[in-house]
Amino acid sequence: MSCKKPAIARSKAVFLHIVLSSVSFLTVALNLLVIISVSHFRQLHTPTNILLLSLAVSDFLVGLLLSPAEILRSTACWFLGQPTCLMYIFVSLTVTSASVGIMVLISADRYVAICDPLNYPIRITDRRVQLCVCLCWLCSIAFSCFLVRDDLHQKRKQNSCYGKCVVVVQYIAGVVDLILTFIVPVTVIIVLYMRVFVVAVSQARSMRSHATAVRNHLPMTLTKKSELKAARTLGVLVLVFLMCFCPYYCVSLVGEEFINSSSASFVAYLFGLNSCLNPLIYAMFYPWFRKAVKLVVTLQILQPGSSEVSIL
Numbered sequence: 001m002s003c004k005k006p007a008i009a010r011s012k013a014v015f016l017h018i019v020l021s022s023v024s025f026l027t028v029a030l031n032l033l034v035i036i037s038v039s040h041f042r043q044l045h046t047p048t049n050i051l052l053l054s055l056a057v058s059d060f061l062v063g064l065l066l067s068p069a070e071i072l073r074s075t076a077c078w079f080l081g082q083p084t085c086l087m088y089i090f091v092s093l094t095v096t097s098a099s100v101g102i103m104v105l106i107s108a109d110r111y112v113a114i115c116d117p118l119n120y121p122i123r124i125t126d127r128r129v130q131l132c133v134c135l136c137w138l139c140s141i142a143f144s145c146f147l148v149r150d151d152l153h154q155k156r157k158q159n160s161c162y163g164k165c166v167v168v169v170q171y172i173a174g175v176v177d178l179i180l181t182f183i184v185p186v187t188v189i190i191v192l193y194m195r196v197f198v199v200a201v202s203q204a205r206s207m208r209s210h211a212t213a214v215r216n217h218l219p220m221t222l223t224k225k226s227e228l229k230a231a232r233t234l235g236v237l238v239l240v241f242l243m244c245f246c247p248y249y250c251v252s253l254v255g256e257e258f259i260n261s262s263s264a265s266f267v268a269y270l271f272g273l274n275s276c277l278n279p280l281i282y283a284m285f286y287p288w289f290r291k292a293v294k295l296v297v298t299l300q301i302l303q304p305g306s307s308e309v310s311i312l
Contacts, residue, residue, distance in 0.1 A: 013075055020269065023276050027063025030279035037292035040301050043311045044288065047129040048113075048230065050281070051106050054133045057100045059275035066092050067272045074265040078165040085165035087273050094240045096271075097140035101133045105132055105240055107192040110231045114196045114203070124216045143180065147173050179186050182249050186242065193235060233285040237278060244274035288312050 034056035038044045069088045072078065078085055109129075113120050148167055169177070248271035249264070282289040288311045295301055296310065 016075055017071060020067065023269075023273060024063050024067035024071070025057075027067065027272070027276040030276065031063065033058040033293050033296055034279050034282065034289070035060060036296050036301070037289065040296070041309065041311050042307050043293055043309075044292070045126065047124045047126055048106075048109055048130045048234075049108060050126065050133060051102055054136070055099065055102045055106070055278065058095050058102065058141055059278055061091065061095050062272055062275040063217060066095060067275075070265075070268050070272065073165050074268065080165075086148060086167060088165065089167040092103055093142045093144040093147055094137075097143055097181050098137050099241070100181050100245070101136035102133070103238055104185050104188055105136065106128070107189045107238060108195075110196050110234050111192045114199050114231050143177075145179060186246070189238060189242070193238060196231055196235070229285070233281070236285070237281050239275055240277055240281065242265055244270050244277075247271075261264060 023249075035053060038049050038053040060276070066088070072080075109124060118121070147169055150168065150170065247267040251267045261271055279289075283293070292311055297307070300306055
């Protein structure tokens with residue numbers, strides 16, 4: 001049995017392909033710049049930037065693999081076969097879970113930096129962050145295998161049809177997915193950033209009300225300002241992520257069959273757009289990123305000793 005796709009006007013289909021393909025290309029290019037910048041310049045090898053690097057890898061995969069596949073899946077019949085469909089769903093679940101986990105780590109990083117700044121260098125080290133990132137990706141891969149385990153063992157042809165890319169997730173697995181990749185992480189992110197916001201506002205008021213005393217401790221002042229700015233920037237990053245992620249997950253929970261196809265496609269594109277927006281947020285708030293991109297684009301990173309260039 002062949003699946004029927006909703007009729008889409010040719011002009012609309014061409015427009016969608018051009019726009020979505022452009023966003024996909026920008027997502028790949030911009031996140032590749034983030035990956036190269038953070039990886040190349042030694043001065044950028046900080047715990048926070050390691051998290052941003054991991055997020056950029058996730059966003060890069062969205063633009064390179066998931067967005068093109070989603071364009072095909074939502075605007076035409078799926079002709080790549082069930083194994084490729086299963087791989088697409090698996091990568092999609094893995095990247096989504098990893099992105100959520102990284103956002104939790106970013107929130108925890110800012111929480112410690114703002115709420116316990118004296119112990120931050122001790123508690124948040126490069127090695128610990130790298131370990132957490134690796135565990136995050138490994139757990140995401142394992143959890144994705146758990147969700148699609150039935151489809152890995154047998155082809156559920158009776159639940160699908162030719163030309164449609166779907167994977168059946170059992171009820172219990174769906175509930176576990178709801179708890180582990182939506183309710184718990186979103187709650188943790190909101191609670192941590194509410195605490196960060198309260199402490200950051202308190203510190204900002206304290207710095208303004210003790211301007212004279214602060215001038216006598218300039219290094220500490222600069223450090224606090226830097227951490228507060230980082231908290232604000234990453235707060236914007238987390239907020240944009242939640243705005244793009246929550247609608248996507250709500251549609252996934254309800255099921256596309258109960259929602260208008262155009263609405264389901266829109267929230268999927270919205271989630272993909274988030275991966276394109278993240279590098280733009282870095283460019284807007286981080287001068288070091290703009291400087292690093294300039295050096296990368298002009299190929300100055302190919303010069304000997306370029307990794308030691310001062311970026312911050």
